[in-house]
Amino acid sequence: MKILRLFTYFLALCFLFSCTSNKEKPYLTANSISVSEFSSSVELLVADTDFLEGEILKINAKNPSVQRILVNSDRYLKEGKLIQANSELERALRITKDEGAIYLRLAHLRHIQGLLEESKSFASKALLIKNISSWERLLLNVYSKRPI
Amino acid sequence: MKIKLTFKSLGIISLIIVFVISTAVVAIIDSRVTNKLEGVLWTIPAKVYSRSLDLAEGSKVNKSNLLRELGMLAYSENKNPSKPGEFIYKKNSIEIFLRGYGDQKSGLFKILLKDRKVTKITNQLGISVDIVKLEPIVIGGMYPSHMEDRILLSWSQVPSILVDTILSVEDQNFFNHNGISFRSISRAFFTNIKAGDIEQGGSTITQQLAKNLFFTSEQTIKRKAMEAIAALLIEFHYSKEEILLAYINDVFLAQSGKRSVHGFGMGAQHFFGTSVSNLETDQIALLVGMLKGPSLFNPRRNPNNATNRRNLVLGILQKGRHINSSLLEEYRSRPLGVVSPNFRSETKYPAFHDLVRLELRDNYEDSELRTQGLRIETNLDPVLQDSLEKSIRKTKTQLIKKYGNRLIELEGAAMAVDISTGEIKAVVGSSNPSRFGFNRSINAIRPIGSLVKPFIYLTALNKYDEYNLTTILDDSKLSLKSGGEIWEPNNFDKKFHGKIPLHVALWQSYNIASARLGMELGYDSVQETFNKLGISKSIERYPSLFIGSFEMSPFNAIQAYQVIAADGFYSPLRSIRDIKDVRGDIDLSYQYKIMQRIRPEPVHLLKFAMKQTFITGTARGYPRKTIESWQAGGKTGTSDDQRDSWFVGFAGELLVLVWLGFDDNRPTPLTGRSGALEVWKNFINEVQPSSIEKTSLSRIRYVWTDKQDGLVSGEKCKNSLLVPFIIGTEPNRIPFVRNKCASKPKRNKSDVMEKLKKVFEEG
Numbered sequence: 001m002k003i004l005r006l007f008t009y010f011l012a013l014c015f016l017f018s019c020t021s022n023k024e025k026p027y028l029t030a031n032s033i034s035v036s037e038f039s040s041s042v043e044l045l046v047a048d049t050d051f052l053e054g055e056i057l058k059i060n061a062k063n064p065s066v067q068r069i070l071v072n073s074d075r076y077l078k079e080g081k082l083i084q085a086n087s088e089l090e091r092a093l094r095i096t097k098d099e100g101a102i103y104l105r106l107a108h109l110r111h112i113q114g115l116l117e118e119s120k121s122f123a124s125k126a127l128l129i130k131n132i133s134s135w136e137r138l139l140l141n142v143y144s145k146r147p148i
Numbered sequence: 149m150k151i152k153l154t155f156k157s158l159g160i161i162s163l164i165i166v167f168v169i170s171t172a173v174v175a176i177i178d179s180r181v182t183n184k185l186e187g188v189l190w191t192i193p194a195k196v197y198s199r200s201l202d203l204a205e206g207s208k209v210n211k212s213n214l215l216r217e218l219g220m221l222a223y224s225e226n227k228n229p230s231k232p233g234e235f236i237y238k239k240n241s242i243e244i245f246l247r248g249y250g251d252q253k254s255g256l257f258k259i260l261l262k263d264r265k266v267t268k269i270t271n272q273l274g275i276s277v278d279i280v281k282l283e284p285i286v287i288g289g290m291y292p293s294h295m296e297d298r299i300l301l302s303w304s305q306v307p308s309i310l311v312d313t314i315l316s317v318e319d320q321n322f323f324n325h326n327g328i329s330f331r332s333i334s335r336a337f338f339t340n341i342k343a344g345d346i347e348q349g350g351s352t353i354t355q356q357l358a359k360n361l362f363f364t365s366e367q368t369i370k371r372k373a374m375e376a377i378a379a380l381l382i383e384f385h386y387s388k389e390e391i392l393l394a395y396i397n398d399v400f401l402a403q404s405g406k407r408s409v410h411g412f413g414m415g416a417q418h419f420f421g422t423s424v425s426n427l428e429t430d431q432i433a434l435l436v437g438m439l440k441g442p443s444l445f446n447p448r449r450n451p452n453n454a455t456n457r458r459n460l461v462l463g464i465l466q467k468g469r470h471i472n473s474s475l476l477e478e479y480r481s482r483p484l485g486v487v488s489p490n491f492r493s494e495t496k497y498p499a500f501h502d503l504v505r506l507e508l509r510d511n512y513e514d515s516e517l518r519t520q521g522l523r524i525e526t527n528l529d530p531v532l533q534d535s536l537e538k539s540i541r542k543t544k545t546q547l548i549k550k551y552g553n554r555l556i557e558l559e560g561a562a563m564a565v566d567i568s569t570g571e572i573k574a575v576v577g578s579s580n581p582s583r584f585g586f587n588r589s590i591n592a593i594r595p596i597g598s599l600v601k602p603f604i605y606l607t608a609l610n611k612y613d614e615y616n617l618t619t620i621l622d623d624s625k626l627s628l629k630s631g632g633e634i635w636e637p638n639n640f641d642k643k644f645h646g647k648i649p650l651h652v653a654l655w656q657s658y659n660i661a662s663a664r665l666g667m668e669l670g671y672d673s674v675q676e677t678f679n680k681l682g683i684s685k686s687i688e689r690y691p692s693l694f695i696g697s698f699e700m701s702p703f704n705a706i707q708a709y710q711v712i713a714a715d716g717f718y719s720p721l722r723s724i725r726d727i728k729d730v731r732g733d734i735d736l737s738y739q740y741k742i743m744q745r746i747r748p749e750p751v752h753l754l755k756f757a758m759k760q761t762f763i764t765g766t767a768r769g770y771p772r773k774t775i776e777s778w779q780a781g782g783k784t785g786t787s788d789d790q791r792d793s794w795f796v797g798f799a800g801e802l803l804v805l806v807w808l809g810f811d812d813n814r815p816t817p818l819t820g821r822s823g824a825l826e827v828w829k830n831f832i833n834e835v836q837p838s839s840i841e842k843t844s845l846s847r848i849r850y851v852w853t854d855k856q857d858g859l860v861s862g863e864k865c866k867n868s869l870l871v872p873f874i875i876g877t878e879p880n881r882i883p884f885v886r887n888k889c890a891s892k893p894k895r896n897k898s899d900v901m902e903k904l905k906k907v908f909e910e911g
Contacts, residue, residue: 065204065278083737087726090569090740095207095279097568097801098841106740121744125568125717128748128843 288495784820
């Protein structure tokens with residue numbers, strides 16, 4: 001009986017560890033949030049591009065100058081002027097490379113342009129930026145984990 | 149039937165013949181008039197521009213680089229900047245009267261600087277502004293065979309004072325004649341008869357346009373007659389405004405090397421470094437005055453003649469009441485204010501121009517480039533380009549001083565690129581960078597020496613379950629049969645170093661350890677890494693490959709290092725940003741491309757080993773704080789018999805590669821350290837890159853290890869170094885001798901899980 005109880009504790013301990021550790025090799029990826037871990041809101045983001053775009057355009061840059069450029073870029077994006085939108089985003093990157101908001105838009109833009117590998121890469125690159133918010137991280141993961 | 153040849157009939161026949169010939173001549177001239185005025189005149193060469201500079205709140209800026217750029221843009225220092233092209237620099241701020249470019253309006257802006265950053269920008273009214281844009285520099289063009297260079301102006305871009313000055317000086321009766329002014333001709337005729345020589349011209353603006361378009365400056369009756377016919381035809385076909393505009397766009401103003409400068413748009417750029425709309429009346433007077441004799445009144449070559457002529461034109465303007473007496477005196481007292489020409493031939497930067505041409509080749513026909521007035525906006529940073537050129541020249545002089553005249557024919561190539569975006573910021577293709585000819589940055593294919601080693605080590609580190617930075621490599625004697633011969637590689641110091649950790653083998657650049665590692669990994673694995681780094685060339689399966697027999701151009705080598713410097717993200721190098729059409733709309737965009745080729749963690753480990761080059765290796769000498777803020781790393785390379793000297797290094801956002809050697813491949817006295825690294829240092833010391841943020845890699849853990857055995861050590865242990873590991877791969881064995889000083893390795897959850905799993909499976 002005692003052995004059985006010990007064995008039950010052991011199993012519980014194992015279960016606890018398996019919940020807190022990643023299933024894949026821990027060092028395989030730098031991205032810590034898996035899209036599949038989120039339920040309905042993430043599913044909505046993945047399935048509804050308009051909803052996703054709306055969420056992305058709500059992400060502001062910390063730097064006001066960069067934000068002004070992003071406003072231009074967002075306007076071009078809504079007008080379907082993708083080249084101009086890209087041009088503005090690249091302009092913003094020349095001011096700072098530490099704003100997740102820029103990369104997020106680039107990932108989205110490349111996705112619209114049909115350049116899926118680039119979209120994924122922009123998102124993965126942004127995930128290396130320090131101090132990006134959890135929401136930015138989650139949105140970036142939508143692109144970085146999307147199958148090509 | 150017989151035709152009686154009477155005097156009368158001969159006269160009629162002659163008249164018919166004269167009529168037919170005259171009609172034919174007029175028809176030919178007419179066709180040339182319309183063809184030229186509607187064709188050739190409006191063909192404009194493509195212009196190549198450097199990058200424009202955005203100054204935004206929060207953006208990084210190097211004060212001295214900014215001042216240099218203003219100098220290159222011909223901005224002049226003035227205590228109270230009051231007109232476009234002036235600035236004043238104070239301790240922590242700079243006030244610039246911008247000329248305006250694209251969506252940037254001209255105006256005075258105050259830019260506050262602190263800690264190498266823009267902290268605030270205000271306009272003339274003191275209102276805060278987010279961003280201002282400094283115009284780009286014209287760095288070249290794609291010219292037709294006649295090398296005519298012009299900037300085409302539309303009527304709305306022509307200032308009224310320019311029109312007034314041209315008409316006052318050249319043709320006061322312009323709006324009242326039909327192409328020929330008999331009053332002017334007769335006045336000139338009598339003056340010339342009186343003088344016994346040709347002293348005065350009676351040509352109207354229309355006649356001058358006709359002359360410029362079709363005829364030489366030879367003064368003959370026949371030519372004058374043809375010119376008059378052409379002038380009448382021009383007046384018949386076109387309105388007065390169209391004729392005047394064609395004249396403004398076509399007049400010849402200067403010869404600059406092979407390039408001829410036509411029109412007031414280009415004239416304003418060439419002599420004053422600005423657009424015609426920014427010209428002051430005295431500057432316009434100078435340009436209009438030059439029409440009488442572009443060479444005689446050239447302000448650079450003959451400043452006294454040019455000043456006298458300008459003052460004369462200003463006097464005419466005052467007489468015509470276009471300016472008042474006080475303005476006349478003020479304008480006359482001003483210096484000419486001409487700037488140095490930007491470039492005299494096709495381009496100022498031949499090596500960069502080659503790259504631009506290569507990129508354009510896939511998308512544009514040569515004829516399109518030479519005629520359609522395209523604006524090619526590039527990534528060239530004029531200050532970095534200038535510094536790179538200076539560095540290669542300066543280093544060559546220093547090396548000649550040190551090693552003697554045997555280095556007089558030493559050649560070189562260098563490139564600076566933005567690590568993240570692959571934007572090419574500066575290129576040098578020769579030790580004399582302004583010389584046209586063989587561009588070594590793209591065409592010199594040379595053995596890269598130890599520059600190949602990081603590719604081999606990256607192959608290993610990418611197999612993270614087998615290799616880490618402290619994996620022990622063997623640097624003892626190696627003897628191999630290769631190609632029927634015995635191959636015994638040597639280290640540069642001719643010594644063997646036994647068992648050493650991988651990171652030491654890399655930053656010390658040990659050949660034997662690297663060769664063994666390469667062979668252990670296998671040619672296929674190494675080829676795979678090469679491909680990921682953007683090297684399409686197949687490797688030759690000789691072990692000497694692993695220590696540097698592999699050949700590359702500087703361009704291809706820096707592309708491979710871009711992937712490493714950018715944490716595994718490949719971005720094709722690009723010299724062009726956008727091509728805009730004559731209306732200013734984007735015709736083609738060379739957008740930023742990115743592809744993740746390698747995971748960031750193994751690259752992070754490699755970059756750590758490359759950082760040691762700056763801390764304890766060949767590039768040591770920089771303060772530790774600077775190295776950390778730049779996230780610097782680098783690698784030297786020297787080929788067999790010191791025929792090639794290489795250095796590649798990243799600092800801040802810049803990746804810079806340098807090659808030095810002789811074109812005929814003879815040995816040099818230089819290593820990567822004593823040659824190419826010196827160019828790199830001279831460049832980086834001058835441009836002082838800004839610091840960059842560290843990347844966030846949650847799967848990396850730093851552990852104190854011993855520099856010799858690679859096992860766990862501690863901060864307080866001797867000979868220890870803090871080394872990064874991918875979590876789960878760090879060493880955990882503490883040798884007995886370091887039991888007291890060593891830091892105990894942290895266990896992570898996955899290790900515990902693995903152990904639990906094992907226990908469970910075994911159980």
